Amino acid sequence: MTTEKDFLVFVAGVLDVPAESISLGTAYESIPEWDSVMQLRLTLEIGSEYDVEIPVDEIADIKTLGGFYKYLTA
Amino acid sequence: MRIAILSNVTVEVLAGMLNKEHSIWLPPGFGAWIETALKPSQEMVAFDPEAIFLLLDSSHATFDADSALRAKSSLETAFPNATIIVPELEDLADEVGAFFDERMWKIGSMPWSMKGLRAIKDEINRLIRAMKGERKKVLALDFDNTLWSGVIGEDGVNGIKPYTEFQRGIKALKERGVVLVGLTKNNLADVEPVWTDERMVLKLNDFALLKIDWSDKASNLASAAKELNLGIDSFVFVDDNPAEREQMKAMLPEVVVPEVPQDEAMLTKFLRRIARLYFPELRLTDEDRRKTAQYIEESARREFAATLSVDDYLRGLKMWADVHQIADAEIPRVAQLSQKTNQFNVLTNRYTIDEVNGFAHDGGRVLLTVHSGDRFGDQGLVAFVQAVVAGDKATIVDWVMSCRTMNRRLEFAVEERLELELSRRGISHVLASWRRTLKNAPVENLFDAFGFDLVEVSADERKYELKLPRKEALKHYVDFK
Numbered sequence: 001m002t003t004e005k006d007f008l009v010f011v012a013g014v015l016d017v018p019a020e021s022i023s024l025g026t027a028y029e030s031i032p033e034w035d036s037v038m039q040l041r042l043t044l045e046i047g048s049e050y051d052v053e054i055p056v057d058e059i060a061d062i063k064t065l066g067g068f069y070k071y072l073t074a
Numbered sequence: 075m076r077i078a079i080l081s082n083v084t085v086e087v088l089a090g091m092l093n094k095e096h097s098i099w100l101p102p103g104f105g106a107w108i109e110t111a112l113k114p115s116q117e118m119v120a121f122d123p124e125a126i127f128l129l130l131d132s133s134h135a136t137f138d139a140d141s142a143l144r145a146k147s148s149l150e151t152a153f154p155n156a157t158i159i160v161p162e163l164e165d166l167a168d169e170v171g172a173f174f175d176e177r178m179w180k181i182g183s184m185p186w187s188m189k190g191l192r193a194i195k196d197e198i199n200r201l202i203r204a205m206k207g208e209r210k211k212v213l214a215l216d217f218d219n220t221l222w223s224g225v226i227g228e229d230g231v232n233g234i235k236p237y238t239e240f241q242r243g244i245k246a247l248k249e250r251g252v253v254l255v256g257l258t259k260n261n262l263a264d265v266e267p268v269w270t271d272e273r274m275v276l277k278l279n280d281f282a283l284l285k286i287d288w289s290d291k292a293s294n295l296a297s298a299a300k301e302l303n304l305g306i307d308s309f310v311f312v313d314d315n316p317a318e319r320e321q322m323k324a325m326l327p328e329v330v331v332p333e334v335p336q337d338e339a340m341l342t343k344f345l346r347r348i349a350r351l352y353f354p355e356l357r358l359t360d361e362d363r364r365k366t367a368q369y370i371e372e373s374a375r376r377e378f379a380a381t382l383s384v385d386d387y388l389r390g391l392k393m394w395a396d397v398h399q400i401a402d403a404e405i406p407r408v409a410q411l412s413q414k415t416n417q418f419n420v421l422t423n424r425y426t427i428d429e430v431n432g433f434a435h436d437g438g439r440v441l442l443t444v445h446s447g448d449r450f451g452d453q454g455l456v457a458f459v460q461a462v463v464a465g466d467k468a469t470i471v472d473w474v475m476s477c478r479t480m481n482r483r484l485e486f487a488v489e490e491r492l493e494l495e496l497s498r499r500g501i502s503h504v505l506a507s508w509r510r511t512l513k514n515a516p517v518e519n520l521f522d523a524f525g526f527d528l529v530e531v532s533a534d535e536r537k538y539e540l541k542l543p544r545k546e547a548l549k550h551y552v553d554f555k
Contacts, residue, residue, distance in 0.1 A: 016094070037086040037087055037090060038090065040087050040178060040181070040182045040184060041087045041090055041091070043177075043178075044087070044175065044178065044187065044188040044191065045188060047188065048187075048188035048189065053177075054177075055177075056176075056177035056180050056181060059177065059181055060181065
């Protein structure tokens with residue numbers, strides 16, 4: 001089971017921001033690093049790291065980092 | 075490195091993965107690759123890419139081969155200092171597997187999976203390393219059941235069947251500057267007839283060197299490396315026999331030893347993979363194309379050497395050199411020498427074409443190039459030296475020579491010319507230094523040999539000075555042109 005903290009550390013690495021600066025509540029486009037290109041990259045990076053495949057029609061609906069985390073715990 | 079990427083699919087995600095290590099430029103908007111290539115924007119020109127990657131996907135998007143060719147040649151004209159690279163994405167996809175992600179294509183016009191993206195990123199970095207001169211130089215080939223089916227010592231020349239398609243691929247590699255060495259356990263007399271067999275694509279003179287005897291292949295490869303003056307780590311060894319491969323790996327771990335497919339039908343694909351991984355095709359200089367001829371000449375030189383004293387040998391070589399201020403046409407070759415030369419290189423500064431271009435037009439620098447040859451042939455541009463001058467002082471910042479011309483006292487002739495030029499500029503005081511790398515031990519005492527005074531020394535660095543004019547002339551056997 002991946003903890004919230006581990007997940008945020010991984011995501012911060014992909015976003016290239018300090019882990020303390022983000023939380024599950026961090027929203028899409030609320031930081032400059034998370035734009036539509038990063039949305040694709042996060043989908044792939046998280047999918048590959050945690051072996052989950054987010055369905056294509058749900059990707060655009062993910063509006064916070066918590067939205068990604070949900071797939072790990074589902 | 076400054077990299078421009080032009081593509082027929084979305085590459086922003088890939089750019090995001092590369093921009094930590096490199097500075098990446100993408101044309102704005104989607105699908106602009108062909109327009110940008112045919113008529114580069116001012117932004118692209120201002121970015122001044124060192125490498126331009128054309129990433130053309132044919133699995134999900136389309137492009138026509140003709141446009142791709144036109145794009146490539148247009149970029150080559152517009153960016154003469156950049157290396158234009160078109161990676162083989164199809165081969166890469168084949169090899170990696172799970173290369174694509176349909177979801178990404180649907181929502182982002184980007185066909186690749188995470189695995190695919192990482193493979194492309196690695197491929198780009200590998201090609202960049204190759205661009206910097208870290209590619210392999212020699213393909214060492216077994217004969218029986220590698221170049222032909224059958225064993226020539228048992229079946230005779232009429233009993234073997236040459237793998238012509240495979241040989242054609244190898245010949246193409248040789249044409250682009252890869253040096254071929256034959257390593258086979260056979261009797262010389264048994265192999266001889268194969269060179270006149272017209273079914274053979276590879277001919278005797280395609281090989282720079284042949285080792286045909288019953289010694290172990292690792293020893294033969296090591297001695298070939300010595301004879302060609304190349305590092306063992308610049309060899310790729312291809313042999314169908316797993317036992318030979320294992321022995322090579324155990325004895326010479328620096329040699330690249332790929333698995334060779336048993337099925338003839340797979341050989342062409344195998345060779346394309348070898349070419350892509352170890353001998354990527356980048357911009358060739360004339361020097362590369364002449365390489366095999368030069369190595370063959372080198373073998374002739376050595377046979378000649380075996381019969382004479384060193385002085386007589388060097389005198390008899392009738393070496394000549396043309397040492398002159400760098401010309402613009404020589405800039406790419408000098409950058410290449412700086413990138414590739416590991417042994418005869420005192421400070422191992424690596425330069426891009428741009429940097430060399432800057433030095434060439436800087437009045438505060440003396441940058442001399444050396445073109446040399448001997449009775450066996452023309453060796454091309456084999457060395458360069460650079461000094462920064464200020465007042466009556468000059469500091470040697472580069473002393474670089476191709477290993478092909480080592481051990482012939484050519485360096486003494488070049489040093490003489492450098493000092494002559496420095497004296498002409500009113501220099502009376504020359505500073506020089508050597509800094510240790512993994513491979514440049516051969517020149518650790520270069521300046522001692524030149525008669526410089528050692529002024530400071532540590533384990534990894536030696537600093538020297540010399541007052542001009544020097545007292546004793548440097549001894550060499552070179553005629554200047």
